[in-house]
Structures are given as structure tokens and as C-alpha cells.
Amino acid sequence: MAGSPLVHARGLVKEFGRLVAVDGIDFDVQRGEAFGFLGPNGAGKTSTMRIVGCISPPTAGTLRVLDLDPVADGARIRAKLGVVPQQDTLDSELTVRENILIYGRYFGLARADLREKAAQLLDFVQLSERADDPVEPLSGGMKRRLTIARSLVNDPQVLLLDEPTTGLDPQARHLVWDRLFRLKQQGASLILTTHYMDEAEQLCDRLVVMDNGKIVAEGSPLELIRRYSTREVVELRFADRPPEPAELRVDGLVDRIESLPDRILIYTEDGDHVATALHERGLETSSVLVRRSTLEDVFLHLTGRSLVD
Amino acid sequence: MSAIAAVTAGGARFLLERNLMVYRRIWLVIFSGFFEPLFYLFSMGFGLGHFVGHVNGISYASFIAPALLASSAMNGAIYDATNVFWKLRYAKVYDAILSTPVGPADVAVGESVWAVFRGLIYSFGFLIVIAALGLVHSWWALLALPAAALIGSAFAGLGVAAMTYFRSWQDFELLALVQLPMFLFSTTFYPITVYPHAIQWIVRVTPLYHAIQLLRTLILGSPGLPQLGDAAYLAVLAAVGIVIATRRIHRQLLS
Ligand SMILES: Nc1ncnc2c1ncn2[C@@H]1O[C@H](COP(=O)(O)OP(=O)(O)OP(=O)(O)O)[C@@H](O)[C@H]1O
Ligand SMILES: [Mg+2]
Numbered sequence: 001m002a003g004s005p006l007v008h009a010r011g012l013v014k015e016f017g018r019l020v021a022v023d024g025i026d027f028d029v030q031r032g033e034a035f036g037f038l039g040p041n042g043a044g045k046t047s048t049m050r051i052v053g054c055i056s057p058p059t060a061g062t063l064r065v066l067d068l069d070p071v072a073d074g075a076r077i078r079a080k081l082g083v084v085p086q087q088d089t090l091d092s093e094l095t096v097r098e099n100i101l102i103y104g105r106y107f108g109l110a111r112a113d114l115r116e117k118a119a120q121l122l123d124f125v126q127l128s129e130r131a132d133d134p135v136e137p138l139s140g141g142m143k144r145r146l147t148i149a150r151s152l153v154n155d156p157q158v159l160l161l162d163e164p165t166t167g168l169d170p171q172a173r174h175l176v177w178d179r180l181f182r183l184k185q186q187g188a189s190l191i192l193t194t195h196y197m198d199e200a201e202q203l204c205d206r207l208v209v210m211d212n213g214k215i216v217a218e219g220s221p222l223e224l225i226r227r228y229s230t231r232e233v234v235e236l237r238f239a240d241r242p243p244e245p246a247e248l249r250v251d252g253l254v255d256r257i258e259s260l261p262d263r264i265l266i267y268t269e270d271g272d273h274v275a276t277a278l279h280e281r282g283l284e285t286s287s288v289l290v291r292r293s294t295l296e297d298v299f300l301h302l303t304g305r306s307l308v309d
Numbered sequence: 310m311s312a313i314a315a316v317t318a319g320g321a322r323f324l325l326e327r328n329l330m331v332y333r334r335i336w337l338v339i340f341s342g343f344f345e346p347l348f349y350l351f352s353m354g355f356g357l358g359h360f361v362g363h364v365n366g367i368s369y370a371s372f373i374a375p376a377l378l379a380s381s382a383m384n385g386a387i388y389d390a391t392n393v394f395w396k397l398r399y400a401k402v403y404d405a406i407l408s409t410p411v412g413p414a415d416v417a418v419g420e421s422v423w424a425v426f427r428g429l430i431y432s433f434g435f436l437i438v439i440a441a442l443g444l445v446h447s448w449w450a451l452l453a454l455p456a457a458a459l460i461g462s463a464f465a466g467l468g469v470a471a472m473t474y475f476r477s478w479q480d481f482e483l484l485a486l487v488q489l490p491m492f493l494f495s496t497t498f499y500p501i502t503v504y505p506h507a508i509q510w511i512v513r514v515t516p517l518y519h520a521i522q523l524l525r526t527l528i529l530g531s532p533g534l535p536q537l538g539d540a541a542y543l544a545v546l547a548a549v550g551i552v553i554a555t556r557r558i559h560r561q562l563l564s
Binding site for chain 2: 075076089091154
């Protein structure tokens, strides 16, 4: 058991009619790992998560989840998963607490145990005070937290989180990150999707970058940045027409230049040096920012597009 | 492991539990359906019956009471099945449920059984009322409640299956267009002999006709072999409804 991966996928394909949502992807998720799918809208992240969650059969390919076959043993696998879907599916006819109670019942858990469990989970996501309120008037962030609490009711071995913090304010997002981090420390494995590079960098031990249904890169956040980007980036913004990229080449120091609609990115090992050199040449900019490379830059390099459009 | 065993032994009951949780707060709503057959009984059975006199040798009220019981079992089951549309398309109740070990068959069976339960509350109340009014003529009527459950199952199964085909609220007009004529023309208010031969055959195909035949013969005390056919017909419809609903829910939510 110990050696086999939690999720093992080879040549996974998902088609919807003529549309290929997932186009032959291979990946393994190890036990205790936090594994991320990073990619823009329509990349195939949700489609992949639904397949792993055994609520959507793959069109082709091999898949093992927890050493079981999702098509034959879907119910047995789902019994051990915790699922946070992209869109909240809370039961609007029930209260906050009842949502957790009944969800636990769907897993066949005893009612007596669930009372205490629900109280613990609501405390964990800081919703105890709303326990007996209806679900509908909760804020978006509260609903998300309730969905996360609900997904933990069966003490899942694996958590599938589809964009867990999209739409949350920074404070709520940090609370969620903190909770997920704690779960991971307690030994849970996390599989999550996101289009926030900071989220991926914060939470993921390893991630794959998806685009158009394909995996275009794989590694730890740091590895990916080392492999596909330079150490630093100089971001230039211009009041009027930007210069031609060729004019920005500071001899020998510039690795790559990307022109985006609103700015130009210069990839280099020494950002300060490049910025100073450009300044000395008398380049007219409205702002200059030197920063470290992020996953956003990796994505831009790999696909020629930015992550959040 | 035991959790999994408990679930495969019938996740349907968790849907009943869920609905019970919801209705615990709004239980008064349940009683709304109780009065409809009573209104018909008093206005038609006694009011109109005053002018009609006897049908097939019994009072008009005695004649229509079993039929009203059958149609209330039908309406109760269909009424509740329509909630399934909302849960399926808007509330996403089943999307959440299907990500647990509970499966599409559990959903179809659970919702049907719940609809039958609810219909049975009305049937039971109405049966007591007509017994008190002296409109029950035989001990066979003891079987009326199980028969009402069977009738409820047929319409609940078909109702839940129909909901998986509905696209918008407009489709409910279509449902009314089927339900109301069936209620009026399936020998609820007069014997089938009123119709010319060709029409009789159309009436015989409707599920409500068989439901009425079953209850009328039981309550008036003259069930015979044909009633086994009525019961079988309703049982087949219930099974077909559940199978279709299961497959459709599977196809729509687990794609
Ligand atoms: N049930 C479905 N029927 C038809 N097409 C679908 C279905 N689900 C997804 N698709 C298509 O598959 C492609 C991938 O969608 P998916 O939801 O997996 O992307 P995603 O990476 O999760 O995107 P987002 O970041 O917007 O959530 C899209 O083109 C989408 O339109
Ligand atoms: Mg998605």
C-alpha cells in the first residue's frame, strides 16, 4: 500500500461530443502530498477533478484511485474522498448544521457521532455562530467554508478542491489556506485546482500546468520557476507607445522579452542591473518594477498567455 | 468498511431522511393536499349526487369516493415528484449527493418512496373520513391502503422519471394537460359504459383507470381476478418509472 500512488492516471481523456476537454494526460499523486492543477479557464481542470472524484467516467485511459478502479468501485472510492466542487452545492432547504449532518448520513455515518462531528467542523471553519441559520443568506466566503467543512465529515483520506478560494476576499482566503495547511499536516492528501499562482505556491508540493486539456509542465513551484523562467523580472509600463522589444535588449543580460497589452516583461538574472541600464539609456517609462519570477511567468512562457484573463 | 456496507444496503433511505429534515420545519404544508378530495366528495358526491341518485345500484357518493381516493393518491405522488425538478435543475441537491457513495438508483427510489409516503398520509385520512361517512362497504377495504401505496408508487415513479425530461417550468403546463383530463375522464365520476367502445379502450390504457378499478372494487367489496391485472399494471409502471429515472439521472449528472 505505502508505495503505490494515491491517484495514478495514464493517457486520461475526456470528450464531450466533439470537444476534447482532457487530452491524454498522465500524472501520479502520492500519499500525503498537496498536488495542484494550475491553468486558465477551460483548461480541463474541473473535468479532471470530476473524473478523479468518480462522478464522471473517463472517455479513455487508465485511472486508479486509492488502488481501486473508479468505474467499477466508484461508491467505495467516493466513501473515502472529500469533495469541494467548483460551484457550491449546499442544500438550501437545510440549516448550516443540518447540511453537515445529512451529508454525513449520505456516508452512512451514525447520527449520534455526527452531532459532535458537526460541531467540531463548524468550529474548525469558524461558523459555529451560524450553525442554526439557513444557508442561503450566508456570504460567498462562508458558503465556501461550509462546503469545505462538509467535505471533511467522513474524515477523507483525499480532499479534492476545485478552486477552493475563488471569489473570496483576502482574509477569507488566508483562513482557508490555513485550514488546508493544517489538514495536510494531519496527514490528508490534497488535490486542488486554481488559477491563482500565489495559491499554488502557498499550498502545492507539486503541480502540473494545464492548457487546452494537456499537461504542459510538471514539478514543484520552485522547480518550475527555475526551469521555465529567470530569477528576476523587470516589468515596464509606458505612458504612450512602448518601444520595440529589440530596443530593450541590455547586452547579454536579457534572457527573454514578453510584450503584453499593458506592459513589457524583461526576464533576466539581474533585474536591478537591467533597470539601471535602461534608465541610463534615457528610456521613458511610466513605471519600472523589479520582482522575482512567479508561476504566472512560467505559464506565460509555456503558453504565451497570461493565467487570469 | 461498515459505513460502505450500510450505504450499499440502500442509500435511498438517506433521501427520506433529508426530506424529513426539511419537512420537519414546514410540516403544515403536508396537510394542504388532504382537503382536495374532501371538497370533491362533498360537492360532487353529496351535492351533485342528490340529483344523480344511484349508479350501478349504489349511492353516487359511494361510487365516486374510491375514485377520489385513487386520484388523491395520484395527485399526492405527482405533486411531490415535481419537487424533484427543482432539486435536479436548480438546487443541485443531487449533485452533492452523488459525490458521496449514494448513487442515482438511490435517488430515484428515495424520492419515489417519499412521494408515496406523502400520498399515503392523504389516502389514510380520506379513507377514515369515507369510512365514517358510511361509504365503505366491505372488509376488502383493509387492502385499500396497500393498494393506494401501489398507486402512489406508479405515479411517483412516472412523475420522477418525467421530471428528468422537463426543461423549464413551462413544461408543467403539459403535466397539467395530462393530469386533469385523466382525473376527469378515467371513470372517476361515471362508469366506463358511458363511453362508446373505441373510447373505452383509450380509457383502459390510462393508469388512473386501473387505480380506480382496484380501489372501487376493494371498497365496494367485489374484487376479482381482473384486479390482479390492475395491480400488475401499476407495479410495472412503478418499476419502469424508477428504471428510467435512474438512467436519466445517471446520464445527466454523472457525465
Ligand atoms: N458537461 C459538459 N458538457 C460539455 N462540455 C463540457 C462539459 N464540462 C466541461 N466542458 C468543456 O470542457 C472544457 C474544459 O472545461 P473544464 O470545466 O474542465 O475547465 P476548467 O479548467 O475547470 O476551467 P475553469 O477554470 O473555467 O473552471 C471546456 O471547453 C468546457 O466547455
Ligand atoms: Mg473549473
